[in-house]
Amino acid sequence: MxxxxxxxxxxxxxxxxxxxxxxxxxVPAVFEEAFKHFRERPAFANFGHKLTYGQIDEMSRQFAGYLTGELKLGKGDRIAIMMPNVLQYPIALFGALRAGLIVVNTNPMYTARELKHQLEDAGAKVIVVLDNFAATLQQVVAETPIEHIITTGIGDLLGPKGVLINFVLKHVKKMVPAFDLPQAVRFRDALTRGAPHPLQPVTLGHDDIAFLQYTGGTTGVAKGAMLTxxxxxxxxxxxxxxxxxxxxxxxxxxxxxxxxxxxxxxxxxxxxxxxxxxxxxxxxxxxxxxxxxxxxxxxxxxxxxxxxxxxxxxxxxxxxxxxxxxxxxxxxxxxxxxxxxxxxxxxxxxxxxxxxxxxxxxxxxxxxxxxxxxxxxxxxxxxxxxxxxxxxxxxxxxxxxxxxxxxxxxxxxxxxxxxxxxxxxxxxxxxxxxxxxxxxxxxxxxxxxxxxxxxxxDMILVSGFNVYPNEVEDAVMQHPGVLEVAAVGVPDEHSGEVVKLFVVRKDPNLTEEALRQFCRENLTGYKRPKFIEFRDALPKSNVGKILRRELRDEKKATA
Missing domain, CATH: 3.40.50.12780 (ANL, N-terminal domain)
Incomplete structure (x- = not known):
């Protein structure tokens, strides 16, 4: 054509x-070139603390050494990284890719249900998780293929002030829920243990997968896009x-x-x-x-x-x-x-x-x-x-x-x-x-x-994140008081769109607050409904398919 x-x-x-x-x-060839050309330049900064390209090179080598030399992971094994933007992220990312692993980027805000699906689907053997989200992992780790856990705190690589940051987050702001993962290794310990192991060359080509990047695609079941x-x-x-x-x-x-x-x-x-x-x-x-x-x-x-x-x-x-x-x-x-x-x-x-x-x-x-x-x-x-x-x-x-x-x-x-x-x-x-x-x-x-x-x-776009109605509806339908549900996107001046639920009750006593609490337990924040409307019936096609578009159009007509 x-x-x-x-x-x-x-x-x-x-x-x-x-x-x-x-x-x-x-991909490793890209940042290895940068390590060589910009060795003394700052590469990543967080809370004002900077690491140079040379330091990122050294630490990612150590992390790769830990993955291959200590954990005996090999090319094509999957590693989940469940962290927000902290200095540990690029070190784990570059180290994993240098070791020939496939990186499974994992949203730290996932609920236990969402996390379990992704780890199972990807067949991830190892996960690096920030302390703030380790309690979620604890709930499901026994039901996943995860064999190795690496935990870390936001302040772990931030020098002396990092100790204070970790203390405040845990004890003052109460942002680190208690967790018990006795098999976990601390990120800094992983680097120390990986240091004696030389970086083994891994042959990677354009067809080898670098990332499993999860998305709903055109349906609600989260799928890993194979990005080579x-x-x-x-x-x-x-x-x-x-x-x-x-x-x-x-x-x-x-x-x-x-x-x-x-x-x-x-x-x-x-x-x-x-x-x-x-x-x-x-x-x-x-x-x-x-x-x-x-x-x-x-x-x-x-x-x-x-x-x-x-x-x-x-x-x-x-x-x-x-x-x-x-x-x-x-x-x-x-x-x-x-x-x-x-x-x-x-x-x-x-x-x-x-x-x-x-x-x-x-x-x-x-x-x-x-x-x-x-x-x-x-x-x-x-x-x-x-x-x-x-x-x-x-x-x-x-x-x-x-x-x-x-x-x-x-x-x-x-x-x-x-x-x-x-x-x-x-x-x-x-x-x-x-x-x-x-x-x-x-x-x-x-x-x-x-x-x-x-x-x-039917995708809903909330602050740049894809929300798939099927997934929201599947979660809400787990509530015993719900008979039918449709999730649609409605305009919102702050986040572009937000989720609205149309619900037919099975239990006439089901309240909006009870359903909201259920959603809080089963859906990440941006997937939760901002609006809930109870209906006696939902519009359907002649084969019984709920017509989300009609609900959306109806909303537009009354807006």
């Missing part, structure tokens, strides 16, 4: 139409080419507030800026906006990635507008739609254009990015990145002409290998011809800019 590529005529100066994915053999070393290298090079001359090697300070376990932050911040010798300034709890602004003040930041809610939150935090934005030259928004009001205000306050990007877990993630030199927000998701084909298809699978609305399709070296052990699900979205069905409804203009119109999926 021939593809029109009008976007190539509108690429920013210096951006190539193609990238050479063979530039690197594997080739996928990740491709997307790093694609995004890196786009950043191009905008970024100066060895001089950038990028604020990493989105969690590195999220694919956007993982690739854009963790890989692109590590390759550039940049300093990733890790924000452990971006919800603490006053604390976030204090971190920004001391960082000397030049770049920032985030989601719309993050930018909006900063703009509404006292002290943000008074920061020094003279070095800020790159702000990239993804994960959810950027709102015009937020983008306009961001430009006014910071002087830096908020450029919107679009991607998916299944595409490692970047598909389209706006030129970084655009003067103002344009409501577009941008132009396809190098070596990427994007097309709009009809429901019959035929390419549609410019301006027509249809499903956004993607083909390129960043498209996943498939879903882990789910060939049936893979075939639904990924054809033999390499085209990936995104499930998003879009259109392209004459200049090759793409615009999202709607979502084909």
């Amino acid at each position: 021939s593809i029109e590529r009008p976007w190539l005529d509108h690429y920013p100066t210096g951006v190539p139409s193609q990238i050479d994915v063979n530039t690197y053999a594997s 070393h080739g996928n990740m290298i491709a997307n790093m090079l694609q995004a890196g080419a786009w950043v191009g001359t905008n970024a100066k090697p060895g001089e950038e300070v990028i604020i990493t507030a989105l969690p590195l376990y999220h694919i956007f932050s993982l690739c854009a911040n963790g890989l692109v800026f590590t390759r550039l010798g940049g300093l990733n300034w890790l924000i452990t709890n971006p919800r603490d906006m006053p604390g976030f602004v204090k971190e920004l003040k001391q960082s000397g930041f030049t770049a920032l990635t985030g989601v719309n809610t993050l930018f909006n939150g900063l703009l509404n935090t006292p002290g943000f507008a008074e920061l020094d934005f003279s070095k800020l030259h790159l702000t990239l928004g993804g994960g959810m739609a950027v709102q015009r009001a937020v983008a306009d205000r961001w430009k006014k306050v910071t002087g830096c254009t908020l450029a919107e990007a679009y991607g998916l877990t299944e595409t490692s993630p970047a598909v389209c990015i706006n030129p970084l030199d655009i003067k103002e927000y344009n409501a577009s998701i941008g132009l396809p990145v190098p070596s990427t084909d994007v097309a709009i298809w009809s429901e019959e699978g035929q390419p549609l002409p410019t301006g027509e609305v249809g499903e956004l399709m993607v083909r390129g070296p960043q498209v996943m290998k498939g879903y882990w052990q789910r060939p049936d699900e893979t075939i639904k979205v990924l054809g033999d011809d390499g085209w990936l069905h995104t499930g998003d409804i879009a259109k392209m203009d004459a200049n090759g800019y793409f615009y999202i119109v709607d979502r084909k999926k």
